[in-house]
Amino acid sequence: xxxxxxxxxxxENDYDDLFRLDVLEGLRSSPKKLSSKYFYDxxxxxxxxxxxxxxxxxxxxxxxxxxxxxxxxxxxxxIPENEPFDLIELGAGDAMKSTFLLQxxxxxxxxxxxxxxxxxxxxxxxxxxxxxxxxxxxxxxxLEGDYFEMLHKAASLSDRRKVILFLGSNIGNxxxxxxxxxxxxxxxxxxxxxxxxxGFDLQKNPHIILSxxxxxxxxxxxxxxxxxxxxxxxxxxxxxxxxxxxYQTYDPVSGACKSFLISLKNQNVRIGxxxxxxxxxELIDMEISQKFSPESIRELGxxxxxxxxxxxxxSKGWFVDTIWQVP
Numbered sequence: 001x002x003x004x005x006x007x008x009x010x011x012e013n014d015y016d017d018l019f020r021l022d023v024l025e026g027l028r029s030s031p032k033k034l035s036s037k038y039f040y041d042x043x044x045x046x047x048x049x050x051x052x053x054x055x056x057x058x059x060x061x062x063x064x065x066x067x068x069x070x071x072x073x074x075x076x077x078x079i080p081e082n083e084p085f086d087l088i089e090l091g092a093g094d095a096m097k098s099t100f101l102l103q104x105x106x107x108x109x110x111x112x113x114x115x116x117x118x119x120x121x122x123x124x125x126x127x128x129x130x131x132x133x134x135x136x137x138x139x140x141x142x143l144e145g146d147y148f149e150m151l152h153k154a155a156s157l158s159d160r161r162k163v164i165l166f167l168g169s170n171i172g173n174x175x176x177x178x179x180x181x182x183x184x185x186x187x188x189x190x191x192x193x194x195x196x197x198x199g200f201d202l203q204k205n206p207h208i209i210l211s212x213x214x215x216x217x218x219x220x221x222x223x224x225x226x227x228x229x230x231x232x233x234x235x236x237x238x239x240x241x242x243x244x245x246x247y248q249t250y251d252p253v254s255g256a257c258k259s260f261l262i263s264l265k266n267q268n269v270r271i272g273x274x275x276x277x278x279x280x281x282e283l284i285d286m287e288i289s290q291k292f293s294p295e296s297i298r299e300l301g302x303x304x305x306x307x308x309x310x311x312x313x314x315s316k317g318w319f320v321d322t323i324w325q326v327p
Contacts, residue, residue, distance in 0.1 A: 020235050020272070027269075027276045033285035034227055036173055040120040041230050047223040049094070054219065056211040059169055060096070062319035063199050066312050067097040071104045077310045077323045078195055080161040084111035088154055089165040090147050092116030095127055097167055099134070106135055113158065117143045117150040151189045162194040169201035169319070172290035175256075176300075179290070183304035187326055196306065196324045200292045204318055206252040209291060213257055214248040221246030224259055224286050237271045244284070255291035260284060297322055 052060040143150035228239035250257040263278040306324035
């Protein structure tokens with residue numbers, strides 16, 4: 001089969017309106033916050049690639065170890081029994097890890113369609129070009145938009161069994177209550193016997209975790225501050241990024257690793273016709289990167305109504321890919 005691209009995105013004006021609403025609602029809340037899903041414009045994509053390449057950012061290497069060196073074991077756990085299926089990756093990015101699985105499935109002659117979902121049309125375009133060269137026979141359907149909107153679209157395109165990939169500990173970008181709601185919603189969007197593979201970053205030495213998010217080169221800080229620049233460009237804002245400073249924390253008791261931006265002075269920021277006041281030292285809650293215990297992972301799966309099929313850890317035991325199935 002030839003590679004095909006179906007870009008299925010919401011209207012650009014609708015997206016801009018949602019971006020504006022989310023930003024204004026977040027900055028008017030207490031404490032102020034911004035959604036990390038808007039980090040990924042073209043510059044944000046590039047900065048995140050640099051983060052993943054940092055020596056202290058272990059997450060990518062740990063999950064890559066699983067996908068590169070334990071691919072056969074992984075495929076046995078996720079492939080439906082003797083039937084074609086759709087392999088759907090939420091937040092696919094550059095698919096660096098899942099590419100090893102794609103190659104393995106193609107070499108085994110497995111019949112499947114790869115459906116990467118991402119909010120960034122730029123990264124999907126790059127991914128489509130890369131995969132078209134690497135796997136000329138792969139059938140791919142790119143879906144640009146929010147996870148559940150595009151999962152619904154995927155279900156309308158095909159009635160095959162679904163295998164969902166949610167990698168990179170993206171589940172950790174939610175508070176625990178949000179993660180529970182997400183997993184419940186995910187289950188409700190799937191059919192019986194569909195499977196989900198979710199990557200979880202495990203709790204470990206706090207110094208290892210904090211070093212991964214507090215790099216001396218300032219790449220993570222630039223990644224966070226870039227969202228202010230994006231707001232300026234796309235929402236007619238006038239943030240001065242030099243008047244905000246990145247701050248990182250990790251709580252080894254709760255497992256919450258959190259990023260903030262600190263206002264360095266009393267200031268008013270304009271976004272279109274709206275004005276947002278900041279006090280000196282006031283925080284913007286930018287991102288959470290939750291770390292999990294084995295017990296919290298099992299509890300999350302059971303609360304969401306999934307059956308736990310198995311798990312695979314990296315060679316260091318720092319990261320785990322868990323496979324759940326809809327009863």
